[in-house]
Amino acid sequence: MSGATDRSELPLLRANGLTRFYGERIGCHDVSFELFPGEVLAIVGESGSGKTTLLNCLSTRLPPTAGAVEYRMRDGQMRDLFQLSEAERRLLMRTDWGFVHQNAADGLRMTVSAGANVGERLMAVGERHYGAIRGTALDWLSRVEIDETRIDDEPRAFSGGMRQRLQIARNLVTSPRLVFMDEPTGGLDVSVQARLLDLIRGLVTDLGLSVVIVTHDLAVARLLSHRLMVMRHGKVIETGLTDRVLDDPQAPYTQLLVSSILQV
Amino acid sequence: MSALDNTARADGSEGSYNFAYLDEQTKRMIRRAILKAIAVPGYQVPFASREMPMPYGWGTGGVQVTAAILGSDDVLKVIDQGSDDTTNAVSIRAFFEKTANVATTTHTAEATIIQTRHRIPERQLEEGQILVYQVPIPEPLRFLEPRETETRKMHALEEYGLMHVKLYEDIARHGHIATTYAYPVKVDGRYVMDPSPTPKFDNPKMHDMAALQLFGAGREKRIYAVPPYTRVESLDFEDHPFQVQRFDKPCALCAAEDVYLDEVILDDRGGRMFVCSDTDHCEERRTAGHRGEMAGEEIAARLSAGHASDGEDGQ
Amino acid sequence: MRTRLCLSGVGKSFTMHLRGGIRLPVVSHVDFSVGAGECVVLGGPSGAGKSSILKMIYGNYACETGQILVTAEGDEIVNIAEASPRRMLALRRDTIGYVSQFLRVIPRVSAENVVAEPLIAQGATEGEALVKARDLLCRLNVPERLWSLPPATFSGGEQQRVNIARGFIAHYPLLLLDEPTASLDARNRAVVVELVEEKKRNGVAMLGILHDEDVRERIADRIIDVASFKAAA
Numbered sequence: 130m131s132g133a134t135d136r137s138e139l140p141l142l143r144a145n146g147l148t149r150f151y152g153e154r155i156g157c158h159d160v161s162f163e164l165f166p167g168e169v170l171a172i173v174g175e176s177g178s179g180k181t182t183l184l185n186c187l188s189t190r191l192p193p194t195a196g197a198v199e200y201r202m203r204d205g206q207m208r209d210l211f212q213l214s215e216a217e218r219r220l221l222m223r224t225d226w227g228f229v230h231q232n233a234a235d236g237l238r239m240t241v242s243a244g245a246n247v248g249e250r251l252m253a254v255g256e257r258h259y260g261a262i263r264g265t266a267l268d269w270l271s272r273v274e275i276d277e278t279r280i281d282d283e284p285r286a287f288s289g290g291m292r293q294r295l296q297i298a299r300n301l302v303t304s305p306r307l308v309f310m311d312e313p314t315g316g317l318d319v320s321v322q323a324r325l326l327d328l329i330r331g332l333v334t335d336l337g338l339s340v341v342i343v344t345h346d347l348a349v350a351r352l353l354s355h356r357l358m359v360m361r362h363g364k365v366i367e368t369g370l371t372d373r374v375l376d377d378p379q380a381p382y383t384q385l386l387v388s389s390i391l392q393v
Numbered sequence: 394m395s396a397l398d399n400t401a402r403a404d405g406s407e408g409s410y411n412f413a414y415l416d417e418q419t420k421r422m423i424r425r426a427i428l429k430a431i432a433v434p435g436y437q438v439p440f441a442s443r444e445m446p447m448p449y450g451w452g453t454g455g456v457q458v459t460a461a462i463l464g465s466d467d468v469l470k471v472i473d474q475g476s477d478d479t480t481n482a483v484s485i486r487a488f489f490e491k492t493a494n495v496a497t498t499t500h501t502a503e504a505t506i507i508q509t510r511h512r513i514p515e516r517q518l519e520e521g522q523i524l525v526y527q528v529p530i531p532e533p534l535r536f537l538e539p540r541e542t543e544t545r546k547m548h549a550l551e552e553y554g555l556m557h558v559k560l561y562e563d564i565a566r567h568g569h570i571a572t573t574y575a576y577p578v579k580v581d582g583r584y585v586m587d588p589s590p591t592p593k594f595d596n597p598k599m600h601d602m603a604a605l606q607l608f609g610a611g612r613e614k615r616i617y618a619v620p621p622y623t624r625v626e627s628l629d630f631e632d633h634p635f636q637v638q639r640f641d642k643p644c645a646l647c648a649a650e651d652v653y654l655d656e657v658i659l660d661d662r663g664g665r666m667f668v669c670s671d672t673d674h675c676e677e678r679r680t681a682g683h684r685g686e687m688a689g690e691e692i693a694a695r696l697s698a699g700h701a702s703d704g705e706d707g708q
Numbered sequence: 709m710r711t712r713l714c715l716s717g718v719g720k721s722f723t724m725h726l727r728g729g730i731r732l733p734v735v736s737h738v739d740f741s742v743g744a745g746e747c748v749v750l751g752g753p754s755g756a757g758k759s760s761i762l763k764m765i766y767g768n769y770a771c772e773t774g775q776i777l778v779t780a781e782g783d784e785i786v787n788i789a790e791a792s793p794r795r796m797l798a799l800r801r802d803t804i805g806y807v808s809q810f811l812r813v814i815p816r817v818s819a820e821n822v823v824a825e826p827l828i829a830q831g832a833t834e835g836e837a838l839v840k841a842r843d844l845l846c847r848l849n850v851p852e853r854l855w856s857l858p859p860a861t862f863s864g865g866e867q868q869r870v871n872i873a874r875g876f877i878a879h880y881p882l883l884l885l886d887e888p889t890a891s892l893d894a895r896n897r898a899v900v901v902e903l904v905e906e907k908k909r910n911g912v913a914m915l916g917i918l919h920d921e922d923v924r925e926r927i928a929d930r931i932i933d934v935a936s937f938k939a940a941a
Contacts, residue, residue, distance in 0.1 A: 165794060216550045238537065238558070245561045252561065253554025259564050259630040281565050327816050356793045370767055370793040377769040381725030388726060 139201060141166050141307060141339050142187070146196035149182050155363035156182035159196070162358065162368070166306070169333060169340040171354035171371065173347060173386070179363035180343045181311060187341060188228055188309045189218055200307075223250055227300030227308035231315045233292035236299070237284045243270065243295055244280040250303045269298040273328060290321035294328060301332065310342040314349055326352055347390055351375055359383045413460040413493040419443055423461035423616070427607060430618035435580030436548070437531050442614040452485055453611030455508045455527035462523060462607070463489065463506060468496045470504035475512035475653070475670035482510075499673050511574075513595040515652045515674040518604035520621065526589045528610040531617060533577045533587040553585045556628055564633055573638065579626045580619055593627065594637045594653045600625040644669045645687040647678035709743035710779070712882050712913030713765065717774030718789075720760055734760045735937045738774065744881070747904060747914040747927050752934035758917045761934065762884050764788070765915070766806050767796040778803060778882055801829050807875030808886040809868055819862070819870050820845065820855040826878040837877075844873040847899050869896060876903050883907060885916030889923045901926050 140163035149156035157179035164170055172180040185191035187198055189210050198210045203225065210218065222228070230236040237246050247266040248256075256262055267277050273294035275287075284292050293313060300308060313329065314322040330353055333340055344350055350357055350371060357374040359367040359382065367380040378384045411417065419441075426440035445453040463469065469489055473482040477499040485508060486497050498504050501514040508525040518524060534544040537555045547555065556577050563571045576593035580586045588599060589608060599606065599619060606619040619625060629635040643650045645666035652674065654667040666687050669675035679688065719736035723729060735757035742748045750758040763769040765776055771789035780786045780803045786795065800806075805826070817825075823844060824837035832840075845855055848869040854862060859870045872888055885904070889897045897920065904927045907914060918924040924931070 168794070215546075219550060219552065241537065241558055241562050242565055244565055245558045248561055249554055249558050251554075252557035253552060257557070257629075257631050259561065260632050262561065263565075323815060355797055369770075370796050372768050373770060373793075373796075376763065377722075379723075379770065384725050 139205075140164060141168075141201050142341075143199045143207070144187060144196065145199070147183065147186055147193050147198060148195040149179075149186050149191065150194045155179065157186065157360070158363045160365055161196075162365075164307075164339055164341065166339055167337045168356065169338075169342065169354045170356045170358060171350035172341065172343045172358045172360060173345060173350050174360035175345060175386075178360040180345075180360050182363070183360070184309055184311055184341060184343045188226070189222070190228075203306075223253055224303045225305050225307065227297075227305045229293075229296055229300055229308060229310040229313045231312035233284065233289070233296045236296040237292060239285050240283060242281045242283055243275065243287070246284060246295060246299045247302050250299065254303065265302060266298075269302050270295075272332070273298040274324075288321075289317050290325055293317065293325055297329065297332070301336070304336070305338070307339045307341070310340060310344075312344055312346075313342065314344070314346065322349075329353060347375060347387065359386065410492045412465070413463045413489065414445075415443065415457065415460045419457075420461040423457055426616045427458065427461065427618060430607070430616050431605070431620050433584070434619055434623050435584030435586040435617060437615040437617045439614055440616050442611045445611065446488075447484070449612040450529060451481060452508070452510055452527035454609030454613075454616070455510070455525050455611075456485060456488070456609075457611060458525045458607050458609035458616060459489065459506060459508045460493075462525075463493055463495060465493070465495060467505045468498050468503055470498050470501060470507045470673075471509075472507065472512060472514070472671075472673075473510045474655070475514075476672045478672065500677075501671075501673050509591075511590050511592075512653070512670060513591060513598045515649075515669070515671045516677075517598075518602060520603045522604040524602075524604050524606045526591075526606065526608040528587070528589040528608045528615070529612070530575075531587055531608065531610040531613050531615040533575075533585055548584060551583070553579075553628075556585055557630070560628060560630065560633075564630070570629065570633055570635070576635075577628050579628060581623050582626075585628070586617060586619075588625075592638065592653055593635075596625070596627045596635070597637065640667060642667060642686075644675060644678075644685050646685040647675045647683045647688070648685040649675070649678055649683065709746060711741050711743050712779050713915065714741040714777045715739060715761070715765075715774065716777075718761070718764065718771055718776060719773040720757070720764060720769060721772060735934065736773070738934075738937045740932050742882070742913040742915050744911040744913050745908050746929050747908060747916065748930045748932060749916050749918050749924055749928040750934050751931045756934040756938060758934050759886065762806075762886055762915070762917060765882075766800070766804060766884055767791070801826075803881055805875055805878060805880035805883040806886065807872055807883065807888045809888065809890050810871070815860055816858050818856045819850065819859045822859060822870060823873040823877055826874060830878050840877055841873065844877055845870070847903075848873055848896060849899070865891065865893075865896075868892065872900060872903075876907070879910065879912070881912060883912050883914045885914055885918065887917055887919065889918065889920050897923055 142164040145161050147160040148158050160183055172183060174180045182191065186193045192211060199207045200210050201207050228236065244263060244266040247269050248262040251262050251265060267280060270277055270280060275291055275294055284295055287295060314325050317325065326349060342353060354371045357369065357371040358365050359374065359380065361382050367374055367383045374383060375387055378387045423440055426438045430436065430438045443457060445456055447453060469486065471482040471486040473479040476482060489495055490497055501507065501516040504522065506523045506525060507514065510527045513524065532544055534547055534555055536559055538544050560570050574592045575587055575590045576596055578586050578588055578596060578599065588596060601622055603621055605621055608617045627635040640654050644652060644654060646668045649669055653670045655670040656665055657668055658665050715738050718738035721731050721733040723731050738761060750761060752758060760769055764771045765788060767788060774789065776788040777785050778788060778799065780799060786799065791799065820838055820841045823841035827837040827840060828834055842855060850866055850869050854866065859867050889900050892900065901923060904914065
């Protein structure tokens with residue numbers, strides 16, 4: 130029997146005292162945690178709780194006011210992300226990482242075809258064989274359940290759910306180890322949401338991805354995540370195994386959050 | 394550059410102009426940009442583009458570059474789409490005759506500076522010659538990434554995947570790379586550059602060219618350069634390699650093959666012919682005795698006789 | 709008989725912050741242990757805290773006081789009351805199984821794959837896991853035509869049997885049984901009894917909640933009355 134404990138004794142991502150102020154206002158305050166390979170961490174909280182600020186700091190899209198984020202590079206070295214050169218950071222972001230935006234238009238090139246959207250990362254890392262790029266794009270479109278005949282269509286012509294699936298394919302094509310997701314199912318119809326969640330769950334399991342997912346939807350957190358972090362006013366107020374936090378919430382705010390939803 | 398030590402005023406009746414229209418400080422500023430551009434091949438150097446007595450889009454960038462490098466002993470040639478006698482070429486040539494009193498020519502071989510819009514002369518350029526391109530949009534990445542801050546970063550970090558996205562789209566839509574002009578190139582293995590809207594037919598000429606190539610974009614305030622004997626590679630895919638246009642027939646006037654041809658409409662019944670876009674090249678060949686199937690006399694005869702009947706062969 | 713699970717001084721109460729912070733005591737001073745090959749059943753009236761004890765062992769509920777010790781892989785003793793989430797997930801994958809009456813519906817995954825999943829998670833190939841999954845579905849009388857369909861649309865009884873198969877397929881040194889036979893017909897109850905007997909022979913320690921007296925009689929080696937752990941209100 131092999132286990133996650135064998136292959137993943139070392140953390141992939143480590144946040145230490147991560148703090149971000151917007152002037153006087155707290156974005157997030159003193160957040161520390163470790164994320165291990167294959168682990169899915171959900172950050173939940175209401176609007177303005179600081180979860181998106183935290184996600185942006187973790188993914189180096191926003192420089193923190195204090196604290197550090199370290200990441201284990203493919204060579205096994207743990208590196209402080211904000212000490213990396215911009216070139217290294219950008220390379221990391223388009224190869225070893227993914228970022229799935231709530232609004233697919235933020236993560237896609239809306240004026241180029243679906244195939245080129247998926248292929249862009251491959252071309253960015255030097256793939257120069259059109260046929261191979263197209264073949265990989267077709268493979269990924271089918272993995273995210275987009276009909277192959279749509280490969281030359283622009284995402285503008287896609288429904289919200291399809292756009293989101295395309296965004297996921299575009300991110301996963303370089304086999305990233307870590308994917309950040311910001312409300313990936315937000316703004317979608319419930320049935321579309323369910324399909325997307327299934328897809329994400331399957332891909333995360335099959336590919337052994339590590340994921341940091343921000344959501345205000347506890348059902349999404351329950352379905353996808355191993356661990357849960359509850360944020361309020363920029364601070365982490367409760368963290369633990371996802372079903373433990375949801376079944377036996379300790380903090381008053383978590384109890385309120387859990388009791389506020391119809392059913393998870 | 395013979396112009397660098399030139400601070401003399403233009404002689405003669407137009408004494409109110411400084412030599413070559415621009416003041417010396419401006420020329421110095423542009424020369425600095427040019428030197429930097431030569432030092433970093435393919436890199437777009439910002440410069441303080443001036444208002445010129447012509448609208449943007451009429452070659453203000455090229456004119457400023459030419460003005461900055463022009464010396465009194467230079468011989469200037471100006472072409473527009475390969476032709477010396479189109480409006481744009483004629484007026485820019487006249488502009489420098491008036492403001493710099495320099496000699497002008499239509500012969501590629503005689504020119505020391507050639508300002509061009511949209512073509513590279515067919516005759517192989519030589520050491521000591523300078524080719525000045527008029528550039529409308531210098532940024533090859535803009536098509537897919539409109540943010541200037543982002544495209545500059547992409548150049549700085551050599552992130553050029555996006556250029557291939559554009560070529561990918563071409564193949565996906567047309568089955569082949571359909572970009573026929575402003576075809577992106579990589580200069581000296583480093584910067585991706587827009588060769589200005591020249592036909593991709595001319596791209597191979599840029600590679601390892603003996604002459605200095607300077608590019609001026611007036612509205613966009615950018616200068617870039619390809620020094621002599623520099624590697625210039627057209628981007629492509631392994632399974633869709635770069636190819637230049639091929640023409641079925643030689644030039645109808647001078648029978649030249651392997652040159653870029655323009656389509657000329659002869660009448661309103663679909664009559665047409667294909668002739669050299671480089672008028673100087675074509676004339677030289679005809680002077681040397683080369684004759685195409687519709688060479689001058691026959692064409693004139695046909696046109697003056699009204700609509701020539703179909704199938705009539707001029708040869 | 710080797711001890712697989714040992715609870716000592718375990719206590720649990722809920723603090724209801726939304727109701728003015730009142731404390732609802734559930735259990736206190738829970739002390740018992742379960743050995744390899746033994747099936748222990750928690751007895752007592754509903755509300756006595758049987759289910760809470762099971763959930764504390766599985767990590768769904770936080771253990772407030774005391775220790776919950778399990779023997780994990782490599783004979784390592786782990787205190788669940790203090791285990792990190794990662795540790796707990798590893799224990800759930802390799803050490804502690806949970807057979808419950810409710811199917812955690814995983815949409816669009818076929819019944820046989822739902823059943824096979826825990827075995828694959830433990831490192832079995834998909835092929836061998838599916839063989840075993842089909843065998844279990846067959847024993848539990850789930851019609852073959854349903855195996856390749858997602859269980860979301862199955863009848864309640866069919867879903868329950870799929871979930872029982874999922875609970876029994878992998879080898880866990882410790883198995884928690886949460887009403888596995890509730891609402892099963894006699895034929896399938898007999899299959900569950902059989903499965904429990906097999907697990908016993910394989911040295912699995914089991915702790916269960918079983919209201920069905922008939923089944924309880926047949927499989928329980930010991931019954932622990934949870935009412936004796938009732939915390940003072």
